[in-house]
Amino acid sequence: MIDQIETAELHGQPVLKLQTPDGAVALISLFGAQVLSWTPAGGEERLYLSPQAIFDGSTPIRGGTPVCFPQFAGEGPLPKHGFARNRAWRVVSSRAGKDYAVATLRLEDDAATRALWPHAFAAEMSVSIGGDRLDMELAVENTGDTAFSFTAALHTYLKVREVESLRIEGLRGLEYRDSADGDTFKKETGVGVMIDDEVDRIYHGAPQTILVREDHRALGIHNENFPDVVVWNPWEHKCAQLADMPADGFRRMLCVEAAAVKTPIELAPGADWWGRQTLVAM
Numbered sequence: 001m002i003d004q005i006e007t008a009e010l011h012g013q014p015v016l017k018l019q020t021p022d023g024a025v026a027l028i029s030l031f032g033a034q035v036l037s038w039t040p041a042g043g044e045e046r047l048y049l050s051p052q053a054i055f056d057g058s059t060p061i062r063g064g065t066p067v068c069f070p071q072f073a074g075e076g077p078l079p080k081h082g083f084a085r086n087r088a089w090r091v092v093s094s095r096a097g098k099d100y101a102v103a104t105l106r107l108e109d110d111a112a113t114r115a116l117w118p119h120a121f122a123a124e125m126s127v128s129i130g131g132d133r134l135d136m137e138l139a140v141e142n143t144g145d146t147a148f149s150f151t152a153a154l155h156t157y158l159k160v161r162e163v164e165s166l167r168i169e170g171l172r173g174l175e176y177r178d179s180a181d182g183d184t185f186k187k188e189t190g191v192g193v194m195i196d197d198e199v200d201r202i203y204h205g206a207p208q209t210i211l212v213r214e215d216h217r218a219l220g221i222h223n224e225n226f227p228d229v230v231v232w233n234p235w236e237h238k239c240a241q242l243a244d245m246p247a248d249g250f251r252r253m254l255c256v257e258a259a260a261v262k263t264p265i266e267l268a269p270g271a272d273w274w275g276r277q278t279l280v281a282m
């Protein structure tokens with residue numbers, strides 16, 4: 001019998017390790033409620049974690065699935081990607097069965113978050129593994145007595161064998177905002193999006209399912225309640241400017257993010273919202 005849910009440390013930071021009897025494993029950092037590693041049953045690691053990622057309990061960790069909340073990137077006055085990715089979350093529940101393991105982490109407002117963003121909220125990140133699937137769900141509740149709005153993303157870094165050899169399918173015909181080209185709006189014309197330069201795009205009205213196809217394997221990405229998909233690769237020049245990435249790191253990663261950016265989510269007092277990203281290894 002394996003212990004399906006364990007607490008452990010990774011580079012000195014607390015993590016929760018989920019395992020299932022079929023061999024699926026995930027590591028979740030309590031700092032940021034960030035999934036750092038996921039290996040599906042009988043498969044290989046599917047998330048990219050930079051070998052130079054910083055684990056100091058205050059710097060965002062480069063890799064896995066950072067939770068961007070309550071602001072995506074620089075879309076408002078808050079620190080880039082909000083504050084959820086550099087806060088300590090607490091584990092509020094976990095359970096496991098013969099083919100799954102799931103844990104939920106929670107973050108609530110406190111004096112530090114209210115100093116940045118004056119709202120009462122509760123955010124929960126639930127992570128579930130089993131077989132060939134990883135499910136990540138972010139839920140947000142307005143626990144205060146005034147309405148607020150936010151943008152958010154599950155900023156997943158996929159581990160890829162060679163970024164120039166893959167194709168992203170399912171984005172054809174969509175409008176996107178090209179952050180790497182002065183925020184101009186464009187229309188995707190490629191059947192499969194290939195990466196051979198810096199890419200930083202917010203696709204609007206994305207389909208629920210996208211496929212990242214590599215030689216001899218693929219990954220299905222299923223997003224619910226996240227209307228946008230962000231595709232990001234810093235490429236050589238920007239990667240060299242990231243102190244927590246190795247020079248060739250951009251070749252081993254591709255971010256495909258489930259996001260709500262174009263239309264911020266509005267929550268009345270007492271209201272809640274959830275959004276989910278599911279990865280399926282094929």
Ligand SMILES: O=P(O)(O)OC[C@H]1O[C@@H](O)[C@H](O)[C@@H](O)[C@@H]1O
Nearest residue numbers: 073080081155179200201230232
């Ligand atoms: O370096 P950070 O703060 O983790 O951000 C990484 C990237 O995140 C992406 O989501 C943004 O589209 C990029 O513009 C940004 O550079």
